[in-house]
Amino acid sequence: MASSRNPIAGQAAIVGIGHTVQGELPGRSVEENAVDAALLALADAGLSVDDLDGLIGCKSVQGQGNDVTVGQLLGRNLPYVQSLDYGTCNFSLHLAVMAIVSGLASTILLTYGANARTAKFDFGKPMYGADMASAAGLVHISGRAGLALQRHKALYGTTDEQFGMLAVGQRQWAQKNPNAIFRTPMTMADYLAEPYMVEPLRRSDVTMISDGGVAVVVTTAERARNLPQQPVYVSGIAEHAGVRGEHNPENLMRPWLKDSAKAIWSTTGLTPADMDAVYIQDPTAVWSLQMLEYYGFCGLGEGGPFLAEGHTLPGGDLPLNTHGGQLSESYTWGWMHMVEAVRQLRGQAGERQLADPKVALYASSHGFLKAAASVLSTEESVAA
Amino acid sequence: MSGDLSPVDDPVAGPFFAGILEGRFTAQRCNSCEALRWPPLSGCPDCHSRSTTWVEVAPTGTIWSFVVYHRAFQASLKEEIPYTVAMVELDDGPYVVGRLVPGDKPPAVGDRVVAELGEFGGVPSVRWRTA
Numbered sequence: 001m002a003s004s005r006n007p008i009a010g011q012a013a014i015v016g017i018g019h020t021v022q023g024e025l026p027g028r029s030v031e032e033n034a035v036d037a038a039l040l041a042l043a044d045a046g047l048s049v050d051d052l053d054g055l056i057g058c059k060s061v062q063g064q065g066n067d068v069t070v071g072q073l074l075g076r077n078l079p080y081v082q083s084l085d086y087g088t089c090n091f092s093l094h095l096a097v098m099a100i101v102s103g104l105a106s107t108i109l110l111t112y113g114a115n116a117r118t119a120k121f122d123f124g125k126p127m128y129g130a131d132m133a134s135a136a137g138l139v140h141i142s143g144r145a146g147l148a149l150q151r152h153k154a155l156y157g158t159t160d161e162q163f164g165m166l167a168v169g170q171r172q173w174a175q176k177n178p179n180a181i182f183r184t185p186m187t188m189a190d191y192l193a194e195p196y197m198v199e200p201l202r203r204s205d206v207t208m209i210s211d212g213g214v215a216v217v218v219t220t221a222e223r224a225r226n227l228p229q230q231p232v233y234v235s236g237i238a239e240h241a242g243v244r245g246e247h248n249p250e251n252l253m254r255p256w257l258k259d260s261a262k263a264i265w266s267t268t269g270l271t272p273a274d275m276d277a278v279y280i281q282d283p284t285a286v287w288s289l290q291m292l293e294y295y296g297f298c299g300l301g302e303g304g305p306f307l308a309e310g311h312t313l314p315g316g317d318l319p320l321n322t323h324g325g326q327l328s329e330s331y332t333w334g335w336m337h338m339v340e341a342v343r344q345l346r347g348q349a350g351e352r353q354l355a356d357p358k359v360a361l362y363a364s365s366h367g368f369l370k371a372a373a374s375v376l377s378t379e380e381s382v383a384a
Numbered sequence: 385m386s387g388d389l390s391p392v393d394d395p396v397a398g399p400f401f402a403g404i405l406e407g408r409f410t411a412q413r414c415n416s417c418e419a420l421r422w423p424p425l426s427g428c429p430d431c432h433s434r435s436t437t438w439v440e441v442a443p444t445g446t447i448w449s450f451v452v453y454h455r456a457f458q459a460s461l462k463e464e465i466p467y468t469v470a471m472v473e474l475d476d477g478p479y480v481v482g483r484l485v486p487g488d489k490p491p492a493v494g495d496r497v498v499a500e501l502g503e504f505g506g507v508p509s510v511r512w513r514t515a
Contacts, residue, residue: 130389146451
């Protein structure tokens with residue numbers, strides 16, 4: 001039900017999900033991967049491309065795969081098309097909801113394609129241009145994420161074994177997921193025996209790079225009721241930017257995540273305890289540690305002991321990234337997190353299916369600049 | 385290091401590199417609100433004045449955090465691994481990142497450091513030594 005506090009609640013729903021094989025797809029462009037996924041998502045929704053009146057393209061890390069290049073292959077002149085930057089899956093969902101609530105469009109396709117693996121994208125190259133940090137060798141996401149983790153360890157006494165519960169736990173979930181790329185069992189001893197890549201981070205603490213396309217169809221609650229799949233409603237959305245960037249004190253800790261967290265709970269009237277599962281976009285495990293704390297699943301600085309207690313593992317009371325996330329399932333920058341949340345809420349997650357989940361948090365960030373969160377639910381109206 | 389990782393052509397940061405070559409460690413100070421800022425920006429994010437003076441800052445601070453690279457993500461870094469990069473909180477306020485020269489014992493968050501100015505790998509910059 002819409003209210004002044006949460007005017008988007010239950011007005012839009014995810015009705016279709018689709019993705020290609022995640023892995024190596026040589027010779028296929030970002031757009032081809034996006035469109036392959038799009039056709040699967042439309043089929044899942046029981047819709048065709050002619051039912052669409054909106055398209056949102058989320059750019060790849062190379063800046064490809066936007067609304068006009070994907071739109072050209074889809075071949076329809078639509079009323080509403082938009083592009084968002086790399087790493088903005090959650091923001092793309094928000095944009096779709098806003099377009100639906102405002103009446104700009106009613107049935108919107110969201111796409112993302114990646115071919116960074118076989119295209120051999122250089123992740124060691126400074127993304128925002130050369131600066132003194134890159135000249136000092138502070139390159140690749142693991143450098144800045146490692147600085148944040150080292151600080152966390154020094155402030156709160158977080159240990160490698162506690163932090164390693166993220167990588168080990170994601171692998172446990174991935175073993176139950178036939179789509180996952182890394183399914184070889186990994187014990188804590190295996191994890192701790194792995195050498196540091198950028199100390200204090202090991203290889204398993206950082207995303208893999210894979211190719212693949214992912215797409216989602218979002219429509220009105222009204223239309224969703226007449227489509228074949230159980231609708232997954234968007235019950236709340238929140239964002240907060242940290243665009244002062246390095247001019248924020250301690251920006252590597254991404255303190256503005258707590259503003260997005262505060263907004264999602266106050267907007268929905270829900271609390272962390274109401275969540276049956278949580279999905280955190282995790283290019284590094286440090287992001288999961290930070291967001292578990294900022295979103296209030298444990299206290300600030302208490303992420304280490306919280307993880308060690310096993311809450312986020314299969315069988316735990318806070319299932320985290322039940323597909324294996326970017327550490328073990330695939331790369332696609334949070335898109336497969338959204339697909340998995342939908343699968344779980346529909347009851348279609350196979351061996352890893354949770355017991356009747358009703359509501360999930362999807363939290364993400366765009367590097368060191370922006371935060372976003374969504375609450376997804378099987379119910380049009382989620383009671384606090 | 386040079387090529388893709390070299391920032392010396394950046395017009396906004398240029399005076400910093402020129403200062404290093406003259407033996408001065410400098411940061412921008414806003415002429416309107418007097419905020420010190422690093423990294424360099426073409427205007428003040430607090431008061432939006434574009435009027436800036438490069439002023440000398442104390443070359444001392446504490447390690448806010450550090451990482452040790454065991455993998456070279458650029459070919460130009462291959463000969464240097466393992467190397468340490470520290471984020472240092474200057475006594476004057478801003479955070480400045482740079483290479484940390486290994487001391488007698490492993491670095492720790494909170495260690496006092498002093499900036500050494502020079503051309504390192506072809507780039508005028510600072511590197512940190514534990515005090």
